[in-house]
Amino acid sequence: MVRGTRVEGRITRGTTNTNRLRRIDRWIAAQPVLRRADDPLVVDLGYGASATTPLELHARLARVRPGVEVVGVEIDPERVRIASARARPGVSFRLGGFETPTPDGRPAAIIRAFNVLRQYDEGEVAAAWQRMLGRLQPDGLLVEGTCDEIGRVCSWIALGPEGARTLTISLRLAELEAPSIVAERLPKALIHRNVPGERIHALLVDLDREWARAAPLSTYGPSQRWISAVEGIRAAGWPVRDGRTRWRLGELTVDFSAVAPS
Numbered sequence: 001m002v003r004g005t006r007v008e009g010r011i012t013r014g015t016t017n018t019n020r021l022r023r024i025d026r027w028i029a030a031q032p033v034l035r036r037a038d039d040p041l042v043v044d045l046g047y048g049a050s051a052t053t054p055l056e057l058h059a060r061l062a063r064v065r066p067g068v069e070v071v072g073v074e075i076d077p078e079r080v081r082i083a084s085a086r087a088r089p090g091v092s093f094r095l096g097g098f099e100t101p102t103p104d105g106r107p108a109a110i111i112r113a114f115n116v117l118r119q120y121d122e123g124e125v126a127a128a129w130q131r132m133l134g135r136l137q138p139d140g141l142l143v144e145g146t147c148d149e150i151g152r153v154c155s156w157i158a159l160g161p162e163g164a165r166t167l168t169i170s171l172r173l174a175e176l177e178a179p180s181i182v183a184e185r186l187p188k189a190l191i192h193r194n195v196p197g198e199r200i201h202a203l204l205v206d207l208d209r210e211w212a213r214a215a216p217l218s219t220y221g222p223s224q225r226w227i228s229a230v231e232g233i234r235a236a237g238w239p240v241r242d243g244r245t246r247w248r249l250g251e252l253t254v255d256f257s258a259v260a261p262s
């Protein structure tokens with residue numbers, strides 16, 4: 001941290017887990033910015049009680065972008081001290097908050113903040129987003145979201161410097177009863193908006209309906225059922241992104257503008 005720089009935010013619970021963020025890591029690994037960036041600097045902001053998620057993120061991204069550098073940023077000095085013992089080439093740890101300190105102040109290609117804003121108030125989200133967006137490269141990406149303790153129910157918002165672009169839902173499909181289980185794990189900007197009259201609520205209602213309609217396809221496996229449900233969502237007029245390659249992973253990505261709070 002540069003002397004005199006204020007650390008922005010507050011220490012919250014440090015819960016984390018091995019493999020918890022695998023679905024998010026996998027999605028980030030497929031983002032074009034990772035390959036395109038001249039400086040592939042990635043920040044894992046609010047990594048929690050151990051060095052686990054920055055190390056895993058680095059291992060997964062290095063497979064698609066050699067030379068990627070991951071900086072874990074944490075607001076709790078004790079967690080920085082513990083994690084620093086596991087620093088290695090390409091992975092470092094530093095004290096900081098939403099101001100997102102990086103080596104030599106370099107802007108980041110990607111900032112991932114997971115299960116961080118969940119513990120803040122909804123009214124604090126916009127300022128935190130703005131602060132992190134200001135630390136991105138011109139083509140950079142902020143990935144902000146939430147998941148359950150073992151990473152089977154996840155959702156995140158991807159933002160470019162201009163603001164929120166997409167919402168992604170990513171679910172373990174085996175034994176999934178209803179996709180609306182994600183309601184408990186929506187990003188802070190949406191979790192309190194899952195009520196009738198809000199578009200995120202309408203999306204989850206439609207998704208549950210399409211998942212139920214596609215039930216007979218379970219014979220061919222849950223991925224086929226999910227693909228059919230996503231096609232149903234798209235046919236219903238939702239601006240669905242990507243194609244079967246991503247859908248078969250249990251993902252659904254829509255334009256954020258279609259689900260933004262009214």
Ligand SMILES: C[S@@+](CC[C@H](N)C(=O)[O-])C[C@H]1O[C@@H](n2cnc3c(N)ncnc32)[C@H](O)[C@@H]1O
Pocket residue numbers: 008009010011012013014015016017020021045046047048049053073074075076079096097098113114115116
């Ligand atoms: C629940 S843990 C999440 C750990 C990991 N990201 C995960 O998803 O497993 C949240 C962590 O974010 C940290 N945190 C909260 N606000 C922060 C901020 N403004 N900047 C950096 N870290 C922050 C907390 O201290 C805590 O360790």
